Every structure is written in C-alpha cells, then in structure tokens.
Amino acid sequence: MSGIKEVAKQANVSIATVSRVLSKPETVAEKTIKRVLEVIEDLNYQPNAAARQLRMAETTTILVVVPDITNTFFSDVLRGIESVALENGYQVLLGDADNNAEREKGYLSILRQKKAAGMILLTAGIEANIVEEIASEYPVVLACEYLEGVNVPTVSIDNVSGARKATEYLINLGHKRIGFISGPMNSVLGRDRLKGFYQAMAQYSLKVEPDLVQEGNFSYKSGLNMMNKLLAYSHTPTAVFAANDEMAFGAVNAIEQKGLAVPQDISIIGFDDIKFSSIFKPALSTISQPTFDIGTKAMQLLIGLMTNQKMEKTQYILENRLVLRNSCGKWSS
Amino acid sequence: MSGIKEVAKQANVSIATVSRVLSKPETVAEKTIKRVLEVIEDLNYQPNAAARQLRMAETTTILVVVPDITNTFFSDVLRGIESVALENGYQVLLGDADNNAEREKGYLSILRQKKAAGMILLTAGIEANIVEEIASEYPVVLACEYLEGVNVPTVSIDNVSGARKATEYLINLGHKRIGFISGPMNSVLGRDRLKGFYQAMAQYSLKVEPDLVQEGNFSYKSGLNMMNKLLAYSHTPTAVFAANDEMAFGAVNAIEQKGLAVPQDISIIGFDDIKFSSIFKPALSTISQPTFDIGTKAMQLLIGLMTNQKMEKTQYILENRLVLRNSCGKWSS
DNA sequence: ACTAGATTTGAATGCGATTACAATCTGTCT
DNA sequence: AGACAGATTGTAATCGCATTCAAATCTAGT
Known part of the structure; x- marks a missing residue:
C-alpha cells in the first residue's frame, strides 16, 4: 500500500526527490540518498508499474x-x-x-x-x-x-534445406522408395519441408510416388495413422521421412506394431530433435534445430x-x- | 496513438461519454452509443491499459x-x-x-x-x-x-499416497527386492514420494535395503546413472520405482544397455504420466496426475x-x- | 407554454509516478 | 560582507482514463 508519498513523508523530502533517488541518484546529496533508501527498504517500496508506464509511455x-x-x-x-x-x-x-x-x-x-x-x-x-x-x-x-x-x-x-538434407541422407543410404509424412499443408513449415523432400528426390532423379506422401498434422497420432496407411500399400517404402519427431515416433511404433523393425525393415528420420528423440528406441536420426x-x-x-x-x-x-x-x-x- | 480524446472528438461527444459507452452503455442514449462505437471501430481504439490500471487500481x-x-x-x-x-x-x-x-x-x-x-x-x-x-x-x-x-x-x-500405490502394485506383482530412485531430497515432492515408498514397504513388512534407494534429481540422466548404480550391486532389485517418468526412462535404458530386459528381468514404474510415457517402449506404467x-x-x-x-x-x-x-x-x- | 422529474452529457478531479523549471541553500571569491 | 555559481531540493504540470457532480436537455402532464 505504501506509495511514493509515504516514502517522501517518512524521509522528509518531496516525492520528486524520492523519484530522483531511484532514477538519477547523482543529482541528489549523498546523505539524502541514504536516508531515502533506508525508508524505501523499510517500507519495501516499489514504484507502481502502471503509473510509471503511463508517465513514461x-x-x-x-x-x-x-x-x-x-x-x-x-x-x-x-x-x-x-x-x-x-x-x-x-x-x-x-x-x-x-x-x-x-x-x-x-x-x-x-x-x-x-x-x-x-x-x-x-x-x-x-x-x-x-x-x-x-x-x-x-x-x-x-x-x-x-x-x-x-x-x-x-x-x-531453413526448413527446405533441412528437409533436403534429411532426404539426401536416406538416398545416400541406398533408399529409393522413400515415403514422406508431411505436416499440415496450410502451414509454411509443412509446405517447406515437403518442398525440400521433393527437391532432393528430383536432384537424384528419384520418382516420388503420390501414394507415398501422406499429410499428417505434426501429432504422434497422425504419424501412427499415416504410417499405417503407407504400410497398407503393396509396395511399402523402405524409408520414410516424417516432418517432425513426434510423427516419426508414431511411424516407428506403427511399424513395430506390424511386427517389422526399424531400421532393419524400414528406416525413419524425423525433424526437430526434441528432447525425447535421443531417449526413444531406436534413437531417432533427425534434423536438429537450435x-x-x-x-x-x-x-x-x-x-x-x-x-x-x-x-x-x-x-x-x-x-x-x-x-x-x-x-x-x-x-x- | 489514438486515445479516448480522439474518439470523443470524432464522435462529437465528451470523453466521459466515450468511457460510459464502454463501461456503462445503459446510461447512454442508443444513437450516441452507435455513433461512438463506429468511431471506436474506425480508429481501432483500445483503452490504454496503464491508465486504466492506474485509475482502477x-x-x-x-x-x-x-x-x-x-x-x-x-x-x-x-x-x-x-x-x-x-x-x-x-x-x-x-x-x-x-x-x-x-x-x-x-x-x-x-x-x-x-x-x-x-x-x-x-x-x-x-x-x-x-x-x-x-x-x-x-x-x-x-x-x-x-x-x-x-x-x-x-x-x-497426494504424492505420498501415489507413491504408496505404485509401490503396492509392485509388491502385489510379487516383487520383494524393490529399488527406489528418488527425487532431490530438498524438495517436498521428492521427500513425499520417498515417504510413500517406505510406508508401502513397511505395510507389507518388506525390508528396504539402504543401497537400493538412490537420490536422483528428476532428470533422465540421473535416472540412467542411478539405475547403473543399482545394477552394480550383487543383489540387484527385481523392480524399481522411479520418482518421475523421466528418471524411469533413464532407468529402462540403463537396464537395456546392460543387455537386460524390462519388464522380464526388472520391472520399472514411474510417476507423472507425461505425454511420452505411452509412446516409450516399453510403454511405462506410472502414476497419472491430473x-x-x-x-x-x-x-x-x-x-x-x-x-x-x-x-x-x-x-x-x-x-x-x-x-x-x-x-x-x-x-x- | 411552463415546470417537475428523468435522462443524458460535460468539466473537473485524481490515480502514482516523472520531470522541467523555480526556489533555496552552500560555499567561495572579491 | 555581498554576490554569484553550482549543488540540492521543491513545485506543479503531465500521462490517459474513470468517475463524480452539476448543468443541460428532454419528457410528459397540466
């Protein structure tokens, strides 16, 4: 409840002086500062933020x-x-x-x-x-x-280059049938990562099968669902790139639920490198963001x-x- | 930049009326309200929070x-x-x-x-x-x-009862040598969960071996480290209760790194039920908090x-x- | 048309701080 | 001693809004 007025009164100075002690102490006499500071300490005074903000804009x-x-x-x-x-x-x-x-x-x-x-x-x-x-x-x-x-x-x-990097890695590992579980297409992030995927595939003259790119929404569940969808095709991919780690977890678990193994049967790579990615099993390869x-x-x-x-x-x-x-x-x- | 004054001027009323339109519209004539509201809309006016706060305390x-x-x-x-x-x-x-x-x-x-x-x-x-x-x-x-x-x-x-519940579950499963990886002892939370563990053990007349309770700090790493410590003893526990899920993950991974399996060789239970607990493998049994x-x-x-x-x-x-x-x-x- | 009563409005005030400006005090120099 | 410069302090205006109170306007009844 104690405002600047109370401090001023107890220190026997004007409110202007109190204010100066706080903001421009060099213009106030040494012993006045000391006296005011003591009262401030005593009363546990802190300037009212609203008043200050109003004045200072x-x-x-x-x-x-x-x-x-x-x-x-x-x-x-x-x-x-x-x-x-x-x-x-x-x-x-x-x-x-x-x-x-x-x-x-x-x-x-x-x-x-x-x-x-x-x-x-x-x-x-x-x-x-x-x-x-x-x-x-x-x-x-x-x-x-x-x-x-x-x-x-x-x-x-650079989400595009990150996605390209991840895809290239899969390609260099020898994969050709690569699936992609994207983020929602109404987000730039989702679109950019997809773009990077396409770019890398094109660069290595690899065909991307439309059936093999599925749209998720960055959630674990969607990763699981979309992977199940990919698994349902006759020619399943040998590797899939999930646009974020959570979906990658979902993909891995979907694969394992089918009795398949990661990475022996299918390789999975994610994006983000969240805290759990290194704890998960198998530890997830991914693109790390700072x-x-x-x-x-x-x-x-x-x-x-x-x-x-x-x-x-x-x-x-x-x-x-x-x-x-x-x-x-x-x-x- | 447009304040209440500007609104008042353009609506051809006093600032008091503008204020009233916003806070007590029932005291203002219908058409005045309409006119003022239009100007407000027009100018995208929002009352200054600092001024309002200062006035209203x-x-x-x-x-x-x-x-x-x-x-x-x-x-x-x-x-x-x-x-x-x-x-x-x-x-x-x-x-x-x-x-x-x-x-x-x-x-x-x-x-x-x-x-x-x-x-x-x-x-x-x-x-x-x-x-x-x-x-x-x-x-x-x-x-x-x-x-x-x-x-x-x-x-x-109730952390005590939660911990008791988890421990009892382990006991009912037939475990007798049960280890505990605690949270930091300087937190109530850590102490309470330990207390629950002791209570349950005592209730079933089970001895808790001092070597089998280790203090962690709620982090994955400490779970891993403490589990390794437990694993180093000649009589390893058949089950361990970790005071939170992250440490439980660490414990599981430590066990698996030693070539042992969860839950076949050692059972692990956690506390918290964070999002990742159901995704982790094996899916973690735990105490869920709302x-x-x-x-x-x-x-x-x-x-x-x-x-x-x-x-x-x-x-x-x-x-x-x-x-x-x-x-x-x-x-x- | 006039007035009591009800409704609507405007001018003045204060919230707690900052700060430009004025006032006072201090000590030094002539 | 008187005057002046510099240091220190006080006075009062100000920020943007809400609120109070009194003035202005409107309503209806006679």
Missing part, C-alpha cells in the same frame, strides 16, 4: 504467442526468449494460441492496449496482411515460421526494434544440422 | 512461476491455468525460475509493483516464511508443491482470492491414479 513486458506450450519445441524456444528478456529487464506475457487462429488474433489487443511493448510470434495462423499491418505499428518479430512475402523481422531455420538460439536471437531482434536501433539485418536463418542416431539403415536392392 | 495479469517450462508436466499445468485465465479475462505473465531459488524470488517484485494482481507458484524454492509473508499481502496460490505448515491456498496431489485440472483449479482459486470471494475450501488435493502399461511384470521366486 513504455512498458517492459513483451508478448510471446505460441501455438502450443505443451510442445517441447516451443517451450525450448520460449526459454531462450525468457532468458534474454530477463537479462534486459523485460517480462514475458504468454499467449497460448492452442492452435487456434482466432485466439491468436485475440492477443493482438494486448499490443493495442499498450500492455506489451512488442511481440514475438511463434505461430503463423494470422493472415499475412494483418501481421504486416500490426508490425508496421508495433515491434513484432516472427520466429520459427516465416510468412511469404512479408517484410517483418524474422528468425527461422531452439534455444532461435529464442535468444528473436528476443535480441525485438529489443533492437523496441529501442529503435538501426539494424544491419532483420532476417536471420539459423543453421540446422543432421544428427545421426539409430533409426536409419543402409538399403541395397 | 487493478490489473488483469497474473504471474505464474514455473521451475522449468521445458518440463511437459509444468507446461500442461500452465495450459490449464491459461485456459481459465483467458475465459475470465486474465493474462498470464510467465516466470521461468530455471530451477533457481534466487531467480524465483526475483519475481516477487512483479507483485509489489502491482504489475500482476496475483501469483501462482508451481515451484517451491522460496522459503516458507517468505511465501507466507507475501501471501498475506497478495493473492497467492501454490500448485503442485505444498509447503509444510504454511497456510496458503494450495492445490496438489495436470490440466491442477492448473484450472489453481487459477479458479486465485480468481476467488483476487475477487475476495469467501471460500469454503482453500486446500485441494486432486486424485492421482495408477495407469498400467507394459513396464512391469510378475515376479515369483
């Missing part, structure tokens, strides 16, 4: 919108964000969109209310033009997913934006890399 | 402090919290303590600055007396971990506190239950 909270906080991939990124936010005196307001574009949009009002100074979008459910509009008015950075043709600061990985770094970079970018630093670069593509474990094997036919 | 953000957002257990709880927060017009400010008590304490200033109206603690690193003090001044609810002898609203599960419900209940409690509702109950213990999968087998000697 700035807040130190930023908004992060995630599609699903339960997904460890996003929580890793979030941790990166929080880490540099904290270092720089920012707090993060969490918006879980729950994979719902409407809900995602709802969070924009936080910005308009000036409740947050900026926003990091880990999602991509909002229409590109809306994002662009909001980004022209407020500091916004996109992480993980980029929006085609939108000129908003972005940090991401999740934590995506978070830190995104937050650094946002801070740059908020403090009006002129930026040399606003588009960052972080490196991904192939991590080899035990879910893929050679194939000779 | 209340905010709609609450603080949630988690030990580690990366842990799916906590992110599930968080999702529960967010879900009812959103329904009731609250936003959640996330504080990741990163398993660091100091950092945890740092978040308390958010409350003092009135940046958040209340707090949910999913951690328990802060000293009990400090928690009690802060809780006497601000709305605070504890979730997941309770603090002994602290009279603060709490929602948790994570989402813990979150919703905690948030409901907090809302009650913040709105000064008189509460019939402030201590909730949610049910846990044994979920049987494939990591435990019968033992006869």
Whole structure:
C-alpha cells in the first residue's frame, strides 16, 4: 500500500526527490540518498508499474504467442526468449494460441492496449496482411515460421534445406522408395519441408510416388495413422521421412506394431530433435534445430526494434544440422 | 496513438461519454452509443491499459512461476491455468525460475509493483516464511508443491499416497527386492514420494535395503546413472520405482544397455504420466496426475482470492491414479 | 407554454509516478 | 560582507482514463 508519498513523508523530502533517488541518484546529496533508501527498504517500496508506464509511455513486458506450450519445441524456444528478456529487464506475457487462429488474433489487443511493448510470434495462423499491418505499428518479430512475402523481422531455420538434407541422407543410404509424412499443408513449415523432400528426390532423379506422401498434422497420432496407411500399400517404402519427431515416433511404433523393425525393415528420420528423440528406441536420426538460439536471437531482434536501433539485418536463418542416431539403415536392392 | 480524446472528438461527444459507452452503455442514449462505437471501430481504439490500471487500481495479469517450462508436466499445468485465465479475462505473465531459488524470488517484485494482481507458484524454492509473508499481502496460490505448515491456498496431489500405490502394485506383482530412485531430497515432492515408498514397504513388512534407494534429481540422466548404480550391486532389485517418468526412462535404458530386459528381468514404474510415457517402449506404467485440472483449479482459486470471494475450501488435493502399461511384470521366486 | 422529474452529457478531479523549471541553500571569491 | 555559481531540493504540470457532480436537455402532464 505504501506509495511514493509515504516514502517522501517518512524521509522528509518531496516525492520528486524520492523519484530522483531511484532514477538519477547523482543529482541528489549523498546523505539524502541514504536516508531515502533506508525508508524505501523499510517500507519495501516499489514504484507502481502502471503509473510509471503511463508517465513514461513504455512498458517492459513483451508478448510471446505460441501455438502450443505443451510442445517441447516451443517451450525450448520460449526459454531462450525468457532468458534474454530477463537479462534486459523485460517480462514475458504468454499467449497460448492452442492452435487456434482466432485466439491468436485475440492477443493482438494486448499490443493495442499498450500492455506489451512488442511481440514475438511463434505461430503463423494470422493472415499475412494483418501481421504486416500490426508490425508496421508495433515491434513484432516472427520466429520459427516465416510468412511469404512479408517484410517483418524474422528468425527461422531453413526448413527446405533441412528437409533436403534429411532426404539426401536416406538416398545416400541406398533408399529409393522413400515415403514422406508431411505436416499440415496450410502451414509454411509443412509446405517447406515437403518442398525440400521433393527437391532432393528430383536432384537424384528419384520418382516420388503420390501414394507415398501422406499429410499428417505434426501429432504422434497422425504419424501412427499415416504410417499405417503407407504400410497398407503393396509396395511399402523402405524409408520414410516424417516432418517432425513426434510423427516419426508414431511411424516407428506403427511399424513395430506390424511386427517389422526399424531400421532393419524400414528406416525413419524425423525433424526437430526434441528432447525425447535421443531417449526413444531406436534413437531417432533427425534434423536438429537450435531452439534455444532461435529464442535468444528473436528476443535480441525485438529489443533492437523496441529501442529503435538501426539494424544491419532483420532476417536471420539459423543453421540446422543432421544428427545421426539409430533409426536409419543402409538399403541395397 | 489514438486515445479516448480522439474518439470523443470524432464522435462529437465528451470523453466521459466515450468511457460510459464502454463501461456503462445503459446510461447512454442508443444513437450516441452507435455513433461512438463506429468511431471506436474506425480508429481501432483500445483503452490504454496503464491508465486504466492506474485509475482502477487493478490489473488483469497474473504471474505464474514455473521451475522449468521445458518440463511437459509444468507446461500442461500452465495450459490449464491459461485456459481459465483467458475465459475470465486474465493474462498470464510467465516466470521461468530455471530451477533457481534466487531467480524465483526475483519475481516477487512483479507483485509489489502491482504489475500482476496475483501469483501462482508451481515451484517451491522460496522459503516458507517468505511465501507466507507475501501471501498475506497478495493473492497467492501454490500448485503442485505444498509447503509444510504454511497456510496458503494450495492445490496438489497426494504424492505420498501415489507413491504408496505404485509401490503396492509392485509388491502385489510379487516383487520383494524393490529399488527406489528418488527425487532431490530438498524438495517436498521428492521427500513425499520417498515417504510413500517406505510406508508401502513397511505395510507389507518388506525390508528396504539402504543401497537400493538412490537420490536422483528428476532428470533422465540421473535416472540412467542411478539405475547403473543399482545394477552394480550383487543383489540387484527385481523392480524399481522411479520418482518421475523421466528418471524411469533413464532407468529402462540403463537396464537395456546392460543387455537386460524390462519388464522380464526388472520391472520399472514411474510417476507423472507425461505425454511420452505411452509412446516409450516399453510403454511405462506410472502414476497419472491430473495436470490440466491442477492448473484450472489453481487459477479458479486465485480468481476467488483476487475477487475476495469467501471460500469454503482453500486446500485441494486432486486424485492421482495408477495407469498400467507394459513396464512391469510378475515376479515369483 | 411552463415546470417537475428523468435522462443524458460535460468539466473537473485524481490515480502514482516523472520531470522541467523555480526556489533555496552552500560555499567561495572579491 | 555581498554576490554569484553550482549543488540540492521543491513545485506543479503531465500521462490517459474513470468517475463524480452539476448543468443541460428532454419528457410528459397540466
């Protein structure tokens, strides 16, 4: 309950002096500082954030919108964000969109209310033009997913090249009939990974059979279902690339439920390298994304934006890399 | 940039009327409402949160402090919290303590600055007396971990009975030499689960060999290490209870690395029932916690506190239950 | 047409902090 | 001693909104 007035009274100074002790101590006499500080300590005084924000026209909270906080991939990124936010005196307001574009949009009002100074979008459910509009008015950075043709600061990985890398690896192992379990086609991420797959196949003059590419939704269950579908064809693939690790787990388990073995009968590769990928059996070969770094970079970018630093670069593509474990094997036919 | 003044001017009314349209429309003439609303729509006006908060002396953000957002257990709880927060017009400010008590304490200033109206603690690193003090001044609810002898609203599960349940199950399967990989002994959670283990063993007059209980820290790696330690003894246990699922995964993998099989040679049971437990092989038998419900209940409690509702109950213990999968087998000697 | 009563509106005030500017104090120099 | 520069402190305006209270407008009954 104790406000600046109370501190001022007890320290026998004006509220202006109290304020100065906190923000510009060099303009206040030594012993006054001491006296005021003691009272502050005593009363456990902390300046009211709302009043300060109103006066200063700035807040130190930023908004992060995630599609699903339960997904460890996003929580890793979030941790990166929080880490540099904290270092720089920012707090993060969490918006879980729950994979719902409407809900995602709802969070924009936080910005308009000036409740947050900026926003990091880990999602991509909002229409590109809306994002662009909001980004022209407020500091916004996109992480993980980029929006085609939108000129908003972005940090991401190159999903196309990552997918190409994974596919090439399978090809070099000798596989020719390669299946693909994609992410949802309405997400850039899903489309890009598919594109990378096609590119690699084309580069090696391999035919991709339409039946062998199935659309999942990044969930374990969909991986399981789609793999079962692939298994139902007369010519089953000898390797399949799942567009994320969770679906890869599903694929592996579907295969094993049919009495087949990974990688002896079918090789599986994933994408993301989440925490459980190395714990899973067989340990999953996958494309590793620098999740934590995506978070830190995104937050650094946002801070740059908020403090009006002129930026040399606003588009960052972080490196991904192939991590080899035990879910893929050679194939000779 | 458009404030209430701008709206008032364009709608040709005073700012008071604009404010009334938003908060007490029934006191404003029909057509005035319509006109004002149109301008508001037009300008995309949203009342400045800081000004509003300052005037009203209340905010709609609450603080949630988690030990580690990366842990799916906590992110599930968080999702529960967010879900009812959103329904009731609250936003959640996330504080990741990163398993660091100091950092945890740092978040308390958010409350003092009135940046958040209340707090949910999913951690328990802060000293009990400090928690009690802060809780006497601000709305605070504890979730997941309770603090002994602290009279603060709490929602948790009964870790003792859960652990007893898991142990009993192992005993009923015929196991006698049962090992335990505990959580850190400086956490209530870790101690309670150990207590449950001891209780069950005592109830069935089974001796617990000191060598067979090892202290881990809830991480996969510690599960792996501690299991290796257990495996090094001449009389290895026939079953081990790991105090959480991640450590259970570590235990299983340690066993398999030694060429032994789960559950044929050794049975493993975990605690938490995280998402990955049913995907893992063998699918892990474990104690399931109602994570989402813990979150919703905690948030409901907090809302009650913040709105000064008189509460019939402030201590909730949610049910846990044994979920049987494939990591435990019968033992006869 | 006039007035009491009901409805609608506007001007003034305060929330708690920051800060430009004015006022006061200190000590030094002439 | 008086004056002035520099250091220190206080005064008051301001941020954007909600709210109060009194003024303005409208309604209907006579």
